[in-house]
Amino acid sequence: MASAIRLPDLGTTSDEVFFAAWLVAEGDTVRRGDVIAQLETDKAIMDLECPVEGVVLRLVAAPEDVVRTGDVLAWVGEPGEVVLEAAPAESVPAQEAEV
Numbered sequence: 001m002a003s004a005i006r007l008p009d010l011g012t013t014s015d016e017v018f019f020a021a022w023l024v025a026e027g028d029t030v031r032r033g034d035v036i037a038q039l040e041t042d043k044a045i046m047d048l049e050c051p052v053e054g055v056v057l058r059l060v061a062a063p064e065d066v067v068r069t070g071d072v073l074a075w076v077g078e079p080g081e082v083v084l085e086a087a088p089a090e091s092v093p094a095q096e097a098e099v
């Protein structure tokens with residue numbers, strides 16, 4: 001069963017961060033602890049580590065999105081597995097967000 005990779009609580013003063021970049025692509029194999037993305041807070045750029053291992057099935061968040069704690073950023077699972085949830089991350093394009 002596919003696992004949703006969600007934005008964890010980063011312990012910052014805001015529940016929103018700027019999604020800076022993916023460091024993986026759909027179809028890549030990832031292991032627990034691999035750095036898969038970069039997030040930008042008001043004070044630093046942070047690495048997002050993968051909490052599971054498998055194949056990146058779908059990247060949901062896009063660079064320049066503002067994402068909130070708990071938003072689905074990606075799906076990881078077994079090769080060829082289909083992700084049924086098609087809803088995008090609850091995110092706001094950076095130009096519309098008040099960060």
